[in-house]
């Protein structure tokens with residue numbers, strides 16, 4: 166694996182970007198030509214830039230390299246590499262300027278006290294405000310961002326012909342799809358993806374917005390048409406310190422600098438507080454959505470609410486009715502099992518409707534959106550001969566509990582779970598995962614996830630200790646010590662026509678981390694091959 170976060174995104178650049186005079190940018194964004202050791206300053210008058218880059222491993226000819234002060238290092242240390250790759254000028258802070266002058270004599274340097282804050286708006290200007298040509302949505306929240314953003318991808322594709330996606334799983338514009346290094350990429354990378362989308366006539370963009378990104382200015386310079394919020398749960402408190410700070414970070418997305426309107430799930434107290442704040446500020450319109458009907462039998466002060474959620478065993482979908490503030494009654498089907506996905510689906514529908522998509526277009530597209538990489542991804546669907554085979558990302562005890570309960574509802578026979586747990590991460594969750602699976606699944610296949618520097622056997626032992634607490638005789642519990650792929654194949658082998666096998670923990674992830682090595686591996690193709698070997702092609 167490379168140290169360069171954005172190398173994979175190198176192809177995601179517009180083919181044509183009319184150059185912008187550097188002097189125009191200097192004026193518009195209060196950039197100061199840096200003073201050299203000889204007391205002079207670099208002239209920027211004759212220079213033009215045709216792009217903006219943020220990582221020295223991802224620079225194209227003619228670009229302005231933004232050398233940002235980081236948590237680990239300073240981008241100025243990599244300016245020489247960026248210039249060798251074609252950068253024609255460097256934007257940095259005053260501290261970085263000295264290093265750039267020393268390492269890249271002759272390259273013009275501009276400074277700004279906070280280059281990270283200016284990088285987004287500047288990139289939007291250099292790429293000629295590409296978001297204005299697209300219908301744009303962004304989803305934030307602790308859980309459900311990826312799922313909701315793929316629901317929106319399907320809906321916006323139906324409405325606009327094509328949609329770009331930027332989130333945890335992939336960066337995709339038209340035919341180009343690459344692995345994503347971040348949930349939300351740095352602003353210059355996002356802006357140039359939007360520029361490529363606009364150039365290719367892609368009509369929409371579905372984005373995930375992490376709270377880190379909001380705080381670290383990765384979304385600055387972009388105003389999306391509709392921003393949505395799923396929920397807030399305990400997470401990332403190393404970065405945000407308290408839940409209130411975590412909410413405050415997310416709340417910044419719902420201001421006129423970032424969004425034209427807001428759609429907020431108010432199923433938890435944090436969503437309710439957020440909706441209240443947005444409404445009180447009066448700056449952008451806000452719709453509230455309540456998906457969990459056990460909390461309210463009716464509208465109860467919410468604008469949109471869900472009733473009659475019911476699971477179907479035959480096609481694994483959950484049907485529900487969405488009620489709107491103008492008396493709308495919309496019959497919909499969420500293609501993924503589980504109530505949490507009804508929340509994601511209701512949010513996506515309301516966001517789409519507020520973005521101008523006709524409700525019936527949105528409902529029809531949503532019903533087909535079950536092929537989300539690693540999120541309840543159905544590799545095989547029950548049809549009388551074959552069983553249901555699923556790849557999912559659940560890797561915490563809470564997520565595992567939700568996932569297994571959801572899948573139980575679509576399983577007339579046995580529920581088989583193939584799982585492991587990470588090495589070099591939270592050791593406490595290993596027995597808890599074992600206990601949850603022993604309690605909620607019928608057959609357990611225990612395997613490795615990312616052992617990293619740890620002995621895989623000791624991780625499996627800790628899981629099995631939790632399994633024993635709920636199932637002392639270890640009935641229907643198998644341990645696969647060879648290779649994760651063998652465990653996935655074993656799960657499929659055990660799966661009968663009434664059964665479901667679910668492999669959890671890795672979802673879309675393309676690597677296994679074993680010792681110091683990243684080994685290319687993904688559960689979905691292995692499961693697909695096992696399904697084909699067992700049942701052949703579907704009729």
Ligand SMILES: CC(=O)N[C@H]1[C@@H](OP(=O)(O)OP(=O)(O)OC[C@H]2O[C@@H](n3ccc(=O)[nH]c3=O)[C@H](O)[C@@H]2O)O[C@H](CO)[C@@H](O)[C@@H]1O[C@H](C)C(=O)N[C@@H](C)C(=O)N[C@H](CCC(=O)O)C(=O)O
Pocket residue numbers: 168169170219220221222232233234235236237238239240241243346347348349350351375376377378381
């Ligand atoms: C806290 C945080 O977000 N840090 C990110 C930030 O790091 P940093 O500013 O400290 O950068 P640094 O490594 O010190 O480097 C400084 C500058 O030098 C540049 N550089 C560095 C090395 C090099 O060879 N060449 C080069 O040009 C870097 O691009 C950077 O601009 O900028 C780096 C380059 O873009 C990111 O890789 C790094 O993400 C780290 C690895 C990370 O773990 N981020 C996580 C916390 C994150 O952002 N997560 C959220 C999702 C959270 C969730 O919901 O689960 C996300 O949006 O992905």
Ligand SMILES: Nc1ncnc2c1ncn2[C@@H]1O[C@H](COP(=O)(O)OP(=O)(O)OP(=O)(O)O)[C@@H](O)[C@H]1O
Pocket residue numbers: 306307308309310311312313333348395396505506508509540557558559560564565567568
């Ligand atoms: N609305 C929801 N509420 C609670 N949990 C959810 C919700 N949607 C999904 N989940 C759970 O969270 C896990 C991750 O879902 P998803 O990838 O859509 O969320 P995310 O916010 O993108 O998280 P991540 O950044 O970890 O990918 C799923 O495996 C599922 O168990």
